[in-house]
Amino acid sequence: MEPDLGLLLNAIVSGLLLGGFYALATMGLTIAFGMLDVVNIAHPTFIILGAFATYLLSMQTGLDPVLACIILLPLFFLFGRYFYDLYYRLFERRGDSAISGLAFFFGILFVFEVSLSMLFGPEQRQIDVPYAWTSFSIGLVDFPLRMVVPCLLALAAFAAITAFFRFTFIGRAVAAVGQDEEALRFVGINPLRIKRLAFGLSLLMAGLAGGGLLLIQPVDPWSGHTFIGRVFAICILGGLASMRGTLVAALLFGVLENMTATYIGPAWSPAVAFGLLLLTLAVRPQGLFAR
Template sequence: MTLLQLVLNGLVQGSLYVIVALGLTLIFGVLVKINFAHAEFLMLAAFAGVVSIDTFNLSYGVSVLVATLVGASLGVAIEFGIFRPLRKRRTDELRPLVATVGVSILLQNLALLYFGPNPRQYQSPYMQKTIELGELYLSYQRAIVFVVAVAAICALFVFLRRTAPGRAMRAVSQDSDAASLMGINVSRIVLMTFVIGSALAGLGGGLLGPMLVIEPTVGANIIVLSFAIVVIGGFGNVNGTVIAGLLVGIIESLVTGYLEAGLSSLAIFGVLLLTLAVRPTGLIAERVEQNV
């Protein structure tokens, strides 16, 4: 496999990692909190996509939409069920983190009870068709994934930079108290952040479905890489997350192609440790209050 082919494969895979990691970094940028149930949102969204195809005979495109909506709904649930009540009680910083770990374990076990331990997979009609560009080739499925991921990333950038709700989200990330004094409904912005961040996890689950086997722990490996991406790019830093996600995808592809797949995680976490040692604030250094 040529170098260009490996880089192309890495960009496609990296774009998916970016989608999932952006959900984490948005929530952290606004709340300075980590949602450890993010992986299970991806997993349940992927299962929702499988069910929509296998049980209701919906198309692949509709199944991805269903997965995205499931992710968004879970974001609403965890905001109203955990984060908002704890904010009102002004509890310590640790309780929301512990609560989301509990939600993560609960959702994994519920999925195991309902769907069983046997892996399942999307049936996409685009897996067998291939686009050839000289020596480069890409399945229709991966091409669709890449286009949708890039479109979602661009839409998020436009939303954050060009719309009033996006600018309000950035204001809350800078200083929620000052934003509230300026008339911004902080609770509404936080809810919107959870909806968007969790919808991105759902979108990632829907897009990854045909490329992975779906089982209750499917989100674990992806979310570990996503956390690494968020740290490498800079916690809460959207631009850094995009760059780090693509970089991680390319590293994973190159190591798998030239060495072996088992060494890819070692290489990625080596980059993570190097980043923490050299640039602990991430690849793109910004003041924390200006991340989103």
């Protein structure tokens, strides 16, 4: 019985660690899609952009990828802030449909993938850090540091962004801007400025997730395709605009995916995980923690 128990416990813990990274990858989309109603289908591509930017800085300076990623976060924030200006001028200000915006982000996805491919080639890139293949054990359970570190990064980011939304005036304005712009104008807040800031935060989180991904697996310009369905499914499961919902949904998604891969086979894990999404939409279409 002990080997079976060990397999079960390791599958659950590995799923929770994987879910932690999924939460990190989805938090930025929760801001853009859930709070701003911007269907940023290119969000996983921005994660890959973060991974390659972290790779470059780390290789040039010898810094740990996590530290290199954190140093780059202000650049990702500024990039997101000005990128939203472009999106606003092209679509929101003119009142174009959401389909036009979605097509725009598909184009952005393609442009960045091709650009990364031309700059770095099709080869996969990864940074070998001393702890990447190190693990520690507690009882029957192994904790690989290459998964533990991104999960801890996710929990720290979750705590910081939750505190920002809950305890700061600007954070509460970001949380409210997608619900009632006119109410913000009544209290002297420019909704456009808040949306710029929010989208900057969204891409900041994407850059942070890129640094975490670089620890977990090699990346290439097309690695984002793996996460498009997952991050949108987690965002919807969590209730779109709820950070707590995003974290819980990501952990559930990671455990279910890993348990399925362990006991049935890796090929079935996406199908079972997305089956959870379909079941949730049928029973509770507003998601787990809808506002």
